[in-house]
Amino acid sequence: MIKAIIVDDEPYCCEALAILLERYCPQVDVMGSYHSGAEALTAIKEQRPQLLFLDIEMPRMNGFELLEKIKEIPLQLIFTTSYDQYAIKAIRFSALDYLLKPIDREELQRSVQKVEQRLLFPMQIDMLLQKLQYPTHHFSKIAIPTMEGLQMVPVDHILYCTSDSNYTILSLKDQQKVVASRTLKEIEELLEDYSFLRVHHSSLVNLNEVSKYVKGEGGYLVMSDGASVNVSRSRKENLLKKLQPFRS
Numbered sequence: 457m458i459k460a461i462i463v464d465d466e467p468y469c470c471e472a473l474a475i476l477l478e479r480y481c482p483q484v485d486v487m488g489s490y491h492s493g494a495e496a497l498t499a500i501k502e503q504r505p506q507l508l509f510l511d512i513e514m515p516r517m518n519g520f521e522l523l524e525k526i527k528e529i530p531l532q533l534i535f536t537t538s539y540d541q542y543a544i545k546a547i548r549f550s551a552l553d554y555l556l557k558p559i560d561r562e563e564l565q566r567s568v569q570k571v572e573q574r575l576l577f578p579m580q581i582d583m584l585l586q587k588l589q590y591p592t593h594h595f596s597k598i599a600i601p602t603m604e605g606l607q608m609v610p611v612d613h614i615l616y617c618t619s620d621s622n623y624t625i626l627s628l629k630d631q632q633k634v635v636a637s638r639t640l641k642e643i644e645e646l647l648e649d650y651s652f653l654r655v656h657h658s659s660l661v662n663l664n665e666v667s668k669y670v671k672g673e674g675g676y677l678v679m680s681d682g683a684s685v686n687v688s689r690s691r692k693e694n695l696l697k698k699l700q701p702f703r704s
Contacts (some may be wrong), residue, residue, distance in 0.1 A: 457485040459485050459506045460489055460507040460511070461486070461488055461489070461490065461496065462486060462489040462490070462508060462510060463489075463496040464536060465491070465520070466511075467493060469491075469511070470489035470490075471489070473559060474489060480564065482563050487505055492515075493514055493521060494517060497517075497522060501526070505534045507534065508532070509536055510534070511537060511679060512537045513537065521595055525636055532575060534554065535553070535554035536554070536592050537554060537555075537557065553567040565599045573603060596610055596611060597611065600626065600636045609626065614626055614628055614647070615679050615681055616683070617636075617640060617643050617644075617647075620635075623635055623637060624638055624639065627681070640654075640658065640660060651664050653695060655687045655691050656687060661677060666678075667680050674689040675687045693702050
């Protein structure tokens with residue numbers, strides 16, 4: 457069982473989440489729900505949960521301020537919020553999850569499944585907070601969540617990414633491959649500040665590594681390693697617009 461605590465200043469939100477967890481995530485044991493950062497701080501130090509469902513916007517002590525006070529405690533985090541402007545890219549970059557209210561059952565189940573994987577390789581809160589302080593584009597490397605933990609990958613080494621159900625295969629230079637425990641959509645969001653473009657429902661490419669575009673109904677791209685990546689008809693026009701600045 458995963459021992460969990462829910463922190464939200466709205467009691468009904470705590471109750472709704474607890475009901476969803478009881479019905480659809482039986483592997484989660486909710487040890488308690490708390491409606492303020494101060495209450496939660498005491499509970500976390502005493503109970504040492506493995507998983508924290510944390511609201512961001514709370515009076516007196518918000519979610520990030522609470523995290524500052526529990527730096528030394530290893531636990532997994534799922535943010536819950538009504539506001540998607542709260543550093544969502546930073547949260548994803550730090551290999552965290554977030555759920556937008558009202559919480560969707562299937563999204564909750566996916567998040568809990570990821571937590572089960574991550575519990576094998578816990579990360580200190582202070583490391584996550586360091587990542588949250590900087591926007592993604594300041595890093596030449598990004599943290600790719602894998603089944604083993606996090607793998608630091610230089611952005612300019614990524615040639616293209618291919619969907620494999622709930623996983624994504626990153627093809628790197630020198631014929632290396634990394635299997636990320638994230639969907640292609642999540643990897644796309646992680647790389648959106650760089651020169652990457654979705655060219656097919658199952659493919660994301662680094663435009664700097666495109667060697668050639670071959671015409672067709674959708675056509676296909678030849679990458680710098682010689683691999684061919686299909687382009688969907690619906691994404692062809694946007695691709696050609698994006699390729700213009702890359703043409704000599």
